[in-house]
Amino acid sequence: MLEDKNQERTSLEELGEFGLIEHLTKNFKLNQPSSLIGVGDDAAVMDYEGKKTIVSTDMLVEGVHFDLSYMPLKHLGYKSVMVNLSDIYAMNAMATQVTVSLAISNRFPLEALEEFYEGVALACKLYNVDLVGGDTTSSTRGMIVSVTALGAANENDIVYRKGSRPNDLLVVTGDLGGAYLGLQVLKREKEVFKVNPNSQPDLEPYSYIVERQLKPEARKDIVDLLKKLEVKPTSMIDISDGLSSEVMHLCKHSEVGCNVFEDKIPLDPTVISASEEFKMDSTMIAMSGGEDYELLFTIDQADFPKIKGNPNLTVIGHMTEKSEGVHLITRAETKIPITAQGWNSFNENQ
Known part of the structure; x- marks a missing residue:
């Protein structure tokens, strides 16, 4: 975690903007058939041959979305790409x-930017x-x-946030809550380090x-899995x-209600x-942690046998009539209204 103060440092002024972009992207090769022209011209050129284009963009700001005292730049490069790919997969499309x-x-x-781009390259x-492009300023x-992700899908395969119906099953991938708790661990170790700079966190x-x-x-594997299982979700979103x-x-986009069962929510032992x-x-x-980048989707009950027992997927509830509202059914079988308590980047008190 400790920074080596004797690292080689090359000032960005030495390269200038175009030299910098050329330097950072020179080893990126184009592998997708849809990529015709990438970095190096005025704009990229893509051809998706009759498929629909999916576009998502996200901005990550130091001090709001990441803290470089415990986020290595290589990891940041990787994560910056992941958060955008996740949005493409949440449309049941391929990035x-x-x-x-x-x-x-x-x-x-x-050297710091090279490290960041190593993470981008790995992703x-x-x-x-x-x-296929970008900018530095x-x-x-x-x-x-700021990362923009592009993807492609056949029109019939795209899944939106709307489309769920009462009695559809609510399914989640993986397990939840880990990313938020990981952040709490890192914040705690940062405070310990401030008090005792010689302490090395375990x-x-x-x-x-x-x-x-x-x-x-990001859950690219789930898009593939659902195709193999011949299951098309009725609605989908990333967590x-x-x-x-x-x-x-x-619920809002599909105009339905929902019951989520507390004892079904998948949690890792850690x-x-x-x-x-x-x-x-x-x-x-x-319920409120965020940054898990799992997929949450609904399926028709008739598709349940196809996903039953799959270790990647957990049924955590079902959709209801809109008039029934959105509830968490606790282990004690009491109904608690669900309110959105998730991450809000405009709330400074988180």
């Missing part, structure tokens, strides 16, 4: 290209997407990352949840802001033990 833009202050040398390689303070017991925060994986607000989004350590309620963390 094909990304653009990456940075605003950086003069405290960042070239592009593992998820088979092409980097100066910032008066800190770092701002993050081994928390490796799963810390990785969920620093290096999340970036916590389960409760995503359930609310699906999430349960870390919740106890931080004296937090694990259900509340799963």
Whole structure:
């Protein structure tokens, strides 16, 4: 975690903007058939041959979305791509290209940006997407990352937030709450480090949840899996802001209600033990934590046999008539109205 003060530092002024982009992107090759022209011309050129184009963009701001005292730049590059790919997969589409833009202050040398782009390159390689453009500019303070992801899908395959019907089953991928608890661990170790700079944190017991925060994986595999199972969700969204607000989004767009069953919410054992350590309620963390980048979707009950027993998928509830409202059914079988308590980047008190 400690920074080596004797690292080589190359000032960005030495390269200039175009030299910088050329330097950072020179090893990126185009692999997607839809990528005709990538970085290096006035604009990228893509051809999706009759498919619909899916576009998503996100901005990450230092001090709001990430803290570089515990977020390595390589991880930040990787995560910046992941949060955008997740939005494409949430449309039941395949991501094909990304653009990456940075605003950086003069405290960042070239070597820091190379590290960031190493993370971008790893994400592009593992998820088979092409980097086709971007921009760099100066910032008066800190770092701002903006990524746009593009994808393609046949019109009949695209899944929206609307489309769910009463009696549809609510399904979630993976497990929830890990990313939020990983963040709590990192924040705690940062405070310990401030008091005692010689202390080295032992993050081994928390490796799963810390990785969920620093290096999340978008669920490209689920888009493939659903195709193999011949299941097309009736509605879908990715879980970036916590389960409760995503359930609310699906209900609002589909004009339905929902019952979520507390005892069905998938939690990793490390999430349960870390919740106890931080004296937090694990259900509340799963409902409100955010940054899990899992997929939440609804399916017709007739498709249940196709997904039953699949280790990647958990049925956590069902949709109801709109008039019934949106509720969490607790382990004690009481009904609690769900309100969106998820991440809000405009709330400074989080």
